[in-house]
Amino acid sequence: xxxxxxxxxxxxxxxxxxxxxxxxxxxxxxxxxxxxxxxxxxxxxxxxxxxxxxxxxxxxxxxxxxxxxxxxxxxxxxxxxxxxxxxxxxxxxxxxxxxxxxxxxxxxxxxxxxxxxxxxxxxxxxxxxxxxxxxxxxxxxxxxxxxxxxxxxxxxxxxxxxxxxxxxxxxxxxxxxxxxxxxxxxxxxxxxxxxxxxxxxxxxxxxxxxxxxxxxxxxxxxxxxxxxxxxxxxxxxxx
Amino acid sequence: xxxxxxxxxxxxxxxxxxxxxxxxxxxxxxxxxxxxxxxxxxxxxxxxxxxxxxxxxxxxxxxxxxxxxxxxxxxxxxxxxxxxxxxxxxxxxxxxxxxxxxxxxxxxxxxxxxxxxxxxxxxxxxxxxxxxxxxxxxxxxxxxxxxxxxxxxxxxxxxxxxxxxxxxxxxxxxxxxxxxxxxxxxxxxxxxxxxxxxxxxxxxxxxxxxxxxxxxxxxxxxxxxxxxxxxxxxxxxxx
Numbered sequence: 001x002x003x004x005x006x007x008x009x010x011x012x013x014x015x016x017x018x019x020x021x022x023x024x025x026x027x028x029x030x031x032x033x034x035x036x037x038x039x040x041x042x043x044x045x046x047x048x049x050x051x052x053x054x055x056x057x058x059x060x061x062x063x064x065x066x067x068x069x070x071x072x073x074x075x076x077x078x079x080x081x082x083x084x085x086x087x088x089x090x091x092x093x094x095x096x097x098x099x100x101x102x103x104x105x106x107x108x109x110x111x112x113x114x115x116x117x118x119x120x121x122x123x124x125x126x127x128x129x130x131x132x133x134x135x136x137x138x139x140x141x142x143x144x145x146x147x148x149x150x151x152x153x154x155x156x157x158x159x160x161x162x163x164x165x166x167x168x169x170x171x172x173x174x175x176x177x178x179x180x181x182x183x184x185x186x187x188x189x190x191x192x193x194x195x196x197x198x199x200x201x202x203x204x205x206x207x208x209x210x211x212x213x214x215x216x217x218x219x220x221x222x223x224x225x226x227x228x229x230x231x232x233x234x235x236x237x238x239x
Numbered sequence: 240x241x242x243x244x245x246x247x248x249x250x251x252x253x254x255x256x257x258x259x260x261x262x263x264x265x266x267x268x269x270x271x272x273x274x275x276x277x278x279x280x281x282x283x284x285x286x287x288x289x290x291x292x293x294x295x296x297x298x299x300x301x302x303x304x305x306x307x308x309x310x311x312x313x314x315x316x317x318x319x320x321x322x323x324x325x326x327x328x329x330x331x332x333x334x335x336x337x338x339x340x341x342x343x344x345x346x347x348x349x350x351x352x353x354x355x356x357x358x359x360x361x362x363x364x365x366x367x368x369x370x371x372x373x374x375x376x377x378x379x380x381x382x383x384x385x386x387x388x389x390x391x392x393x394x395x396x397x398x399x400x401x402x403x404x405x406x407x408x409x410x411x412x413x414x415x416x417x418x419x420x421x422x423x424x425x426x427x428x429x430x431x432x433x434x435x436x437x438x439x440x441x442x443x444x445x446x447x448x449x450x451x452x453x454x455x456x457x458x459x460x461x462x463x464x465x466x467x468x469x470x471x472x473x474x475x476x477x478x
Contacts, residue, residue, distance in 0.1 A: 115462065144459065148454070178478055214358045215358070215359040219356050220384050224350045226350075227469035230462070238417060239417055
């Protein structure tokens with residue numbers, strides 16, 4: 001049986017500040033929890049209404065789990081993990097990396113982490129105002145890829161300034177990505193759907209790449225940022 | 240001031256059955272509401288805490304709006320629209336279309352509708368168990384593209400059986416999409432991330448296409464279905 005304080009503690013892990021104070025984060029769902037455990041991440045507590053026998057856990061009632069879950073629909077397993085400590089990996093000579101400027105939606109960041117995992121990208125550089133990668137909704141939508149892809153929160157203007165490999169910005173008025181040649185090492189910078197890449201950052205990037213729209217009448221103004229990232233990574237990794 | 244019955248009515252529009260009975264659906268957010276209005280869709284009611292003067296609306300308190308919103312974070316505008324009546328468009332000679340088998344996540348369907356809009360695809364064929372395109376979360380995540388892309392709910396086995404153009408199935412063990420030639424008219428079938436395309440349906444499709452994974456160690460099992468659709472459409476529409 002969980003005490004009121006324990007329940008409050010789990011709920012508060014929804015807040016970035018509290019995660020940073022405690023060094024803990026929440027992962028929900030069997031797939032995500034299993035992938036984190038398999039990758040050697042250290043669980044602090046695992047609560048479950050029912051879970052496979054190979055995952056040691058504290059039983060919890062469905063109603064209690066619902067009350068602490070950070071998801072719209074609670075999953076049968078909720079685990080609290082210790083956050084890993086990342087060293088910032090320098091860019092250049094390490095294949096391709098991604099930088100995300102002001103990405104606010106947790107589902108988008110989670111999906112981009114999963115995409116990077118698919119393409120073998122190990123590092124994502126995020127502007128400090130990008131949603132925290134240990135936000136419960138981000139963790140859930142990575143489907144476990146957070147165990148293999150590191151997010152580093154840093155000033156992107158300075159990162160791009162010191163980057164020794166080619167930098168590419170996804171914009172709405174660049175070269176068609178179908179015609180763009182990409183170097184084998186590089187950095188792809190993606191901005192938010194509504195505001196694009198910040199002005200100061202964009203000024204530092206010469207290569208501007210655009211995914212042309214094919215709709216003939218008044219179509220959408222932009223693609224979802226995770227979909228745009230998928231399309232560009234698909235081009236960058238074209239054999 | 241809204242009556243208790245009116246509030247209940249809006250909340251119930253979360254249910255597919257009630258939407259079908261009433262012929263109404265909910266759209267939230269200024270962008271989506273504006274796009275639907277601009278496309279000539281008929282609003283039944285528009286409620287807003289504050290909205291631009293050019294959108295006629297009934298004022299509503301924030302607390303009431305929160306209580307009826309179908310979104311995690313309520314937007315300042317919630318509108319109820321009349322559902323359009325679609326005629327099923329025959330496939331073949333109409334460029335490319337998409338078929339979705341058992342796509343349950345509203346955000347994924349909404350993003351795929353937005354993607355189709357970007358690529359100029361007018362019709363999506365959905366298996367009857369695919370999430371309803373007038374689900375409030377689907378509508379919201381289309382960002383207005385639902386005004387330009389039609390979803391038809393139909394038996395996909397029969398659809399593929401009668402399809403006169405080439406049909407392509409996205410699977411985990413087909414030809415690399417980088418090497419696949421796509422015809423200019425055709426149908427791309429996407430399945431759910433966890434279960435793929437149903438067996439009976441898959442048996443009817445000869446062309447199997449796969450997005451190869453690039454991660455060298457144990458990577459993710461699959462891509463998010465909207466991202467996979469983005470990557471494949473990008474190949475299909477390659478100039």
